[in-house]
Amino acid sequence: MTLKVRTEHLSAWYGAKRGIEDISLDFEEHAVTAIIGPSGCGKSTLIRCMNRLHEVIPKARSEGKVLLDGEDIYALSAVSVRRRIGMVFQKANPFPTMSVYDNVSAGLRLNGVRDRKRLDETVLRSLKHAALWDEVRDSLDAPGVSLSGGQQQRLCIARALAVEPEVLLMDEPCSALDPIATAKIEDLIFDLKKEYTVVVVTHNMQQAARVADYTAFLYLGKLIEVNRTRELFERPAQDLTEKYITGRFG
């Protein structure tokens, strides 16, 4: 089992308020790891530390290490880390002034790539990877925001994939979508793990059970338990985990 990303004693604060405490978590390569837990348990904080988006917030602070292929990401430049670890957000956020094509190619274009052929190829590949190509192939110039909610989210996934990351972080990607769109994205996640390492934050346990190889349970900023998904759900080791899974809180 190869570990793509590891966190070591990771803690993070927003000003004086602590978001996560002493989390050491391993993420296996080419696998889907789900992070579950009640609202406010630190799931989003955790993954935002993993692509160094946490530090953008004023007065935010973190301690501990995040290792990508063994390298501490805080020793690298934030920009290069974010190219290797991509993120998809809870509410789809395509760039409002750009077309579908421009949205997908944004990562490349904004880093200076101008070669039209290369951009075309990337857009094609990414949209196919995101299972959106067939739906937008004739309307690449339409505004990104003119797509439906589920399509917009897949557009954001395509945009994230276009810069060829190694890891894809997904922060509750389906929470704003209807069941059909959700199903499409869950199928996508299942496919994505062949080429990428995927981390999915979700408040939906059934979703975790459906798509994730591993599941980690967070509560009040601490890591309570992590295991193969089936083990976690069928034979939770911690009392707290069992309570959450059986719906006694959260």
Add this chain to the structure above:
Amino acid sequence: MLPVRFLRSLSGRLRAAPLGDTLFQGLCALVAIGVVALLGVITLVLALAAAPAMRAFGFGFLGGTVWNPIAPEEYGAAPFIDGTLVTSALALLLGVPVSIGIAIFLSELAPSWLRIPLTYIVELLAAVPSVVYGLWGLFVLAPVMRDSIEPAIRGALGWLPIFQGTPIGTDKFAAGVILAIMIIPTVSAVSREALLAVPGNQREAALSLGATRWETTRLAVLRYARAGIFGAIVLGLGRAVGETMAVTMMIGNKNSISVSLFDQGQTIASLIANSFAEAGPSSLQLAALIELGLVLMLISLAINVFARLMVGRVLRLGEGAA
């Protein structure tokens, strides 16, 4: 403990920031600081240019009642401070009630289809340049003042010293009236926002006690929005104090203090507008005018800082020209 953590986070941030980001942020910061520095430059330049007058008259300048450019030169600011205060006070007296009435109408009483177009139209008052107000004042308002309104006031209240004298239509009273009109957009817009900021449950509480709409407005809304409305008034005052062109054209341009509102007068701004171009480049008169300008700036700044403390971030930027 704390400094170590701070230094560590700072060094982490610095190490991680690409050169382009640092340069860009530096550029923006430099420009922003430069803009603020401009304020200091303005104050400094005005103070330097006014220095000859400040040396000659000291603080007595503020109380001096004579403005005489012909030898023996003597310059005092009192008539113009008085003119500014009188016209501004009159503007507030006449303009604020109307503005609050408009604000109440637009926020509480107007049917919803009327609200946005009417708000926009009132805002249009602010888009008319000051000099156009002055033109209108000279040829439309002044005759009405002279022939109808001022004689009527003199007829009714002529025993009061402030309403003595023969009205000719361009006097302190007329200047006050036109200033009142000009501050209406500012005061009503800020008041309206203050009223809209009152939470709905305040109104509901009053209504559920059986209050009429006016009583609700008076008890619940106006009281709650007091600070905002007060700030709106002060902002209007700041605007009135700095108004130049319309006042210059309506006030009659006489450099002395008098009691009656129907007499001609002069504000700081109108004096400067009138006399500046004629004053010789290195004359004492010029220095005195510049000192007056400095006084005006300080008055206006003080008023506006005070208003900001009351209103917070509800500031209107779409003001017309002076």
Add this chain to the structure above:
Amino acid sequence: MKLPKFPNPFRGLPLRFDREGRRLWKDFGMSIAAFVCVVIALVPLGSILIEAAVRGLQAIGPSFFLLDTAYGGIGNAIQGTLILVAFASAISLPVGILTGIYLSEFGKNRFGDAIRFFVDVMTQIPSIVVGIFVYSLILLLSVSGIVSVRLVFSAIAGTIALATIMIPFVARTAEEALRLVSVSTREAALALGIPRHRMILRVVLPTGASGLVTGALLGVARVGGETAPLLMTAYGSGFGFSGLDQPVESLPHTIYTFALSPYTGQNQAAWGASLVLVLMMLMISVFSRLLLRSRYPLGGAGR
């Protein structure tokens, strides 16, 4: 469109004059009073527009726009205003927008608050004081021999004055426009591994563009109508633009001088000039409103 029914405070019930009746009458009276206030405000506005239209149209003809003010036209005045505003914008738009970028992207701390405070203070400086400032500045510089004293009455002086008024105004409207761009858009850009300065320049700025343009237009409208600062800087001239170091006429200044002139022909020309100026202001105001409404919604809502 149905007209609103005349409000009856007693709603169909018989009129009363007892205590409760008096409350209802008072409520009715206050509503009327508030409405009257609105009418009071609209009367001068209507009068200005009507008088400008009626009196102004009499003065307007093709020669009105072609002749210079020395001959009773306003051609040089329009030209002067356009030149002054164009040059002032060329200076103040970049400076103002960069300041606005600083305040919205880097200014969410105490230092930024201080800068914001002073920029706000600057928006409230009376414009005539700005005029005196520029005059004094050039005077002081000429005394030290750096520039010629002639420059006190020049297009450059006028440009500097207008730019000084415009910069803080544009800075604040730019900041507000950029603040409207959602945090989500910025995060999306950062998450793609784009450096911050490029995120601001290539994503935030285009997204907030319509607000920036509106702010710029409002700034232009604001200084286009200014007279007071130009009295002692651009000064005025009977003829067309003759160089940046020469005095130049402007539309508001023309209105002022023609209004005070003893000749009724010129008084009438003042009305014509006012009509032109007010129409220009209205066009800018309407245009900027349309612009605000036609762009993409900034939050990126779906279909």
